[in-house]
Amino acid sequence: xxxxxxxxxxxxxxxxxxxxxxxxxxxxxxxxxxxxxxxxxxxxxxxxxxxxxxxxxxxxxxxxxxxxxxxxxxxxxxxxxxxxxxxxxxxxxxxxxxxxxxxxxxxxxxxxxxxxxxxxxxxxxxxxxxxxxxxxxxxxxxxxxxxxxxxxxxxxxxxxxxxxxxxxxxxxxxxxxxxxxxxxxxxxxxxxxxxxxxxxxxxxxxxxxxxxxxxxxxxxxxxxxxxxxxxxxxxxxxxxxxxxxxxxxxxxxxxxxxxxxxxxxxxxxxxxxxxxxxxxxxxxxxxxxxxxxxxxxxxxxxxxxxxxxxxxxxxxxxxxxxxxxxxxxxxxxxxxxxxxxxxxxxxxxxxxxxxxxxxxxxxxxxxxxxxxx
Ligand SMILES: Cc1ncc(COP(=O)(O)O)c(C=O)c1O
Numbered sequence: 001x002x003x004x005x006x007x008x009x010x011x012x013x014x015x016x017x018x019x020x021x022x023x024x025x026x027x028x029x030x031x032x033x034x035x036x037x038x039x040x041x042x043x044x045x046x047x048x049x050x051x052x053x054x055x056x057x058x059x060x061x062x063x064x065x066x067x068x069x070x071x072x073x074x075x076x077x078x079x080x081x082x083x084x085x086x087x088x089x090x091x092x093x094x095x096x097x098x099x100x101x102x103x104x105x106x107x108x109x110x111x112x113x114x115x116x117x118x119x120x121x122x123x124x125x126x127x128x129x130x131x132x133x134x135x136x137x138x139x140x141x142x143x144x145x146x147x148x149x150x151x152x153x154x155x156x157x158x159x160x161x162x163x164x165x166x167x168x169x170x171x172x173x174x175x176x177x178x179x180x181x182x183x184x185x186x187x188x189x190x191x192x193x194x195x196x197x198x199x200x201x202x203x204x205x206x207x208x209x210x211x212x213x214x215x216x217x218x219x220x221x222x223x224x225x226x227x228x229x230x231x232x233x234x235x236x237x238x239x240x241x242x243x244x245x246x247x248x249x250x251x252x253x254x255x256x257x258x259x260x261x262x263x264x265x266x267x268x269x270x271x272x273x274x275x276x277x278x279x280x281x282x283x284x285x286x287x288x289x290x291x292x293x294x295x296x297x298x299x300x301x302x303x304x305x306x307x308x309x310x311x312x313x314x315x316x317x318x319x320x321x322x323x324x325x326x327x328x329x330x331x332x333x334x335x336x337x338x339x340x341x342x343x344x345x346x347x348x349x350x351x352x353x354x355x356x357x358x359x360x361x362x363x364x365x366x367x368x369x370x371x372x373x
Contacts, residue, residue, distance in 0.1 A: 011353065011360045017334055019360065021269040022287040024349050026247065026364065028356045030263035031061065034246050038229060039068035042240060045233040050074045050093045050222070052243030053084060055343045057368035058352065061246060062089045072115070074241040078106040079371035081116070090114025093143075093222065095180065095241060097125045097153065102373065104132040107140070116140040119180045119222070121153050123166045126174055134173035142167055143180035143222050146207050148200040150185040157207035164216045178220030179207050182241075187227050187294065189255040197228050201235040208236055226252050249342035250302050251294040259304055259338060264345065264352075266301065266337040268319065270329055279309060279329050281319040283337055288314060289348055291341035301337040309335065 011018070016025055042049040051065045052074040062073055062084060072091030075081050081092045092114050098107055110116050111133055118140050120126045126142065133140055144164050147154030155163060164176045181204060186196040204221060211218040224232045224240030226248075232240050244252050247264040266287060272280040288301055288311075300311040300319065308324040319337075323329055339345040346352065352364045 012362055014360050016267060016353075016355055016358050016360065019267055019353060021267050021334070022283040023267045023353055024346065024351075025265050025267055025353045025355045025360075026061075027263045027265065028354055028361065030248075030261060031064070031246060034248060034261060034263060035061075035064055035068045038240075038242060038245050039065075039070065041230055041233075043069055047224075047232060047237065048072075048239035050091075050239055050241050051246060052076075052095070052241050053080065053368065055243040055247055055346065056352075056364075057346055057366045057371075058364040059084075059087050059089065059367055060354070060364045062087075065246065071239070072117075074243070075368075077371055077373060078103040078110070079373040080368045081110045082106055083368050083371055085110045085114035085116075091117070093117040093119070093241070095119040095145075095182070095222075097121065098129065099125050101128070104128050106373070108132045108136045108138060111138040111140050112136065117143060117177065117220075118174065119143045119145045120167070120174075121145040121155050121163070123163060126163070126167050127170060130167065130170040130173035132173070134171065139172070140174055141177035141220070142174040143178055143220060144176065146179055146181045146203060148181040148183050148185075148203050148223075149196065150182060152182070152184070154181060157203065157210050160207050161210040161214050161216065164211065165214060168216065176217055178218040178222070178238075179204065179211070180220075180222035182225065183223060183228050184225055186225070187251070190231065191255070193227050194231060197231045197235060200228075204236045226257075227254075230256055244342055247342040247346070249345070250297070250338050250340045251291075252342075253338070259302060262338045262342075264339065264342045266339055266345065268335045268337055270331050270333045270335060271318075273329065273331055277322060277325065279321045279323045279327070281311070281321060281335055281337070282317065283319045284317040285314040286316050286348060287345070288319065288337065288339050289341060289344035290314060291339070291344050293340055301339050303335050303337050306335050311337070
């Protein structure tokens, strides 16, 4: 991976153990394996991959995903769309309702420089987008979002086809290309999510039949989360948007993934051992984020090499850990932590250190951090 060494001269070539803490590291071998595994799966099954860039928010990892065969990138926000399109990393799929004139104007500019797809679930969002695109003489494809169980955004199949018809009647700018969904309610090991994936397939099948009956184009069916990624070929999905899979985290480290696949690590230091039975690390909520554990786990992160330690509570600067009696942990010791949630953790940092074999190779700037518009 080509990573910037600008401003990082003092750390490049050094051991991870020498990085000032707290620091975020990305193991390039793990990252590469995660990206390749999903890319191979998608290629084997003829599925288009549009990785969600929200997880890493960097140009370097997005470029690796595209080089591995991803057809494009998914983003949530119009500012993110602009950043990745300007970097030449499109096509771009915006999978979040873009509401309000500044976002419409930005997306019209994006459509002029990269193939653009917009997932929509309301005519109120779609109409100004279509008008803006049409007025600028550009086009974007629209995917009508179906709610497959998360109950966050998306329509039931009958309303989805109604919206598709309404968009077709707008006179251009937005062209309906199919459907999308986000099965984010399905989390856990592969065998536990499998029945839910079948239910998602049934709902998508219903929506597809309605699109066919109405004569509306639906050759793109977008879906796919990290937890359901390797079951996607059993669904009508034609393209996938996993995000977390590239870095992985403690929440997603269940079959078919494991803790060892987690490319993102937080490098921390023990800063206090004053309270009996406790240790304090320098990776509080400003570093790890406040993301709690998934069901069945405890604590605010895992420290696989320090099984005697559990991160029980977070203050902004302090990770307050329970440690077994007799632990030899002492002030100044280094601890490597796997965060509960990669996306929220990365979002708190300006840069990630790219590491291979325990040696720092470069720095990746979290360029899309703060791009919330
Ligand atoms: C709409 C949408 N698609 C795809 C993803 C990626 O999901 P995951 O991180 O589970 O792979 C997300 C994540 O929040 C999302 O909101």
